[in-house]
Amino acid sequence: MMSLVTFTRNNALPLLRTSITVRIQLNSASLSSLVRLEEKQGYAVVAMHKPPVNSLSLEMIQALSESLSELEKNKCKGFILTSACPGIFSAGLDIREMYQPTEERLKEFWSSLQTLWLQLYGSKMASVALINGHAPAGGCLLAMCCDSRIMVNGKSKIGLNETKLGIVAPFWFKDTFVNTIGVRQSERALQLGSLFTPDEALKIGLVDRVLPDPEAATAVAESELKEFLQIPAMARYLSKMRIREAALKDLLENREKDLNTFVNFATTDAVQKGLGIYLQSLAKKN
Numbered sequence: 001m002m003s004l005v006t007f008t009r010n011n012a013l014p015l016l017r018t019s020i021t022v023r024i025q026l027n028s029a030s031l032s033s034l035v036r037l038e039e040k041q042g043y044a045v046v047a048m049h050k051p052p053v054n055s056l057s058l059e060m061i062q063a064l065s066e067s068l069s070e071l072e073k074n075k076c077k078g079f080i081l082t083s084a085c086p087g088i089f090s091a092g093l094d095i096r097e098m099y100q101p102t103e104e105r106l107k108e109f110w111s112s113l114q115t116l117w118l119q120l121y122g123s124k125m126a127s128v129a130l131i132n133g134h135a136p137a138g139g140c141l142l143a144m145c146c147d148s149r150i151m152v153n154g155k156s157k158i159g160l161n162e163t164k165l166g167i168v169a170p171f172w173f174k175d176t177f178v179n180t181i182g183v184r185q186s187e188r189a190l191q192l193g194s195l196f197t198p199d200e201a202l203k204i205g206l207v208d209r210v211l212p213d214p215e216a217a218t219a220v221a222e223s224e225l226k227e228f229l230q231i232p233a234m235a236r237y238l239s240k241m242r243i244r245e246a247a248l249k250d251l252l253e254n255r256e257k258d259l260n261t262f263v264n265f266a267t268t269d270a271v272q273k274g275l276g277i278y279l280q281s282l283a284k285k286n
């Protein structure tokens with residue numbers, strides 16, 4: 001059995017000029033093995049660990065939500081979101097959750113994803129995505145929710161490739177994309193289901209830095225987070241909300257409608273057929 005939650009306790013020093021001393025006391029017993037939390041000096045590392053590809057199943061989504069809640073409860077000021085699975089940040093939503101589902105589980109799955117997005121995109125904590133592998137669709141969404149994105153160079157790709165599966169990125173995925181790379185790039189990339197190399201992603205602003213290896217990327221992610229944490233927290237958070245609040249409000253006010261739209265769309269024969277073919281193509285590859 002792999003370790004539940006790994007973190008080392010040390011004398012956490014406040015990184016925020018305006019903060020009081022932060023000591024993160026993570027409740028390791030209640031957290032899932034799918035997410036590893038590590039306490040650093042004044043911030044945390046949240047590492048997804050669901051081999052082989054960190055697919056976002058219902059349990060994984062809930063584990064991420066619980067981890068963020070745990071950090072918030074402990075007044076953590078910031079975190080790095082990354083993966084403990086080599087070569088993969090996250091393969092996005094677990095397609096098996098959407099293929100031939102029961103309605104009850106499908107609803108819980110989607111509602112949990114909405115909750116995670118609201119929590120992550122609207123987080124008071126500063127966050128940096130350390131993208132150390134592939135980040136398609138839901139994986140890209142998680143990264144875009146962070147305040148900064150550092151990607152390791154290599155063969156990995158990032159983007160919203162939903163149309164390639166015969167599905168459509170929900171409006172709040174689209175809003176997050178538009179807020180990150182702008183309207184024109186989003187319109188084109190959403191239609192084509194484009195997945196970008198690290199250098200292409202850098203060029204369109206989907207990531208902020210590309211580093212040659214994981215060690216260099218980790219060092220830059222840490223210094224980037226520290227830069228965010230040095231800004232007075234309230235001013236930084238309210239500035240972030242100037243950009244994000246309309247999108248957050250839109251989902252908050254339309255959660256039920258979005259849930260019904262998703263369930264109706266995902267369970268159509270055409271979508272089910274497309275998802276079945278896509279799953280087969282992934283399996284055939286192996």
Ligand SMILES: CCCCC/C=C\C/C=C\C/C=C/C(=O)SCCNC(=O)CCNC(=O)[C@H](O)C(C)(C)COP(=O)(O)OP(=O)(O)OC[C@H]1O[C@@H](n2cnc3c(N)ncnc32)[C@H](O)[C@@H]1OP(=O)(O)O
Nearest residue numbers: 055091092093094095134136137138167168262265282283
């Ligand atoms: C109009 C109204 C609209 C309303 C909205 C409606 C619908 C929208 C709904 C949702 C939006 C969707 C968001 C998503 O995130 S969909 C998921 C998109 N993800 C992908 O396309 C990635 C697919 N995976 C890959 O491309 C590759 O696996 C990889 C990530 C590049 C890694 O490649 P690698 O070679 O390292 O691994 P394998 O391909 O061999 O995979 C190993 C193993 O994992 C399985 N797997 C991979 N990805 C997923 C996944 N996303 N879900 C479930 N399972 C996955 C793969 O099948 C292999 O399994 P095996 O059993 O063969 O070992």
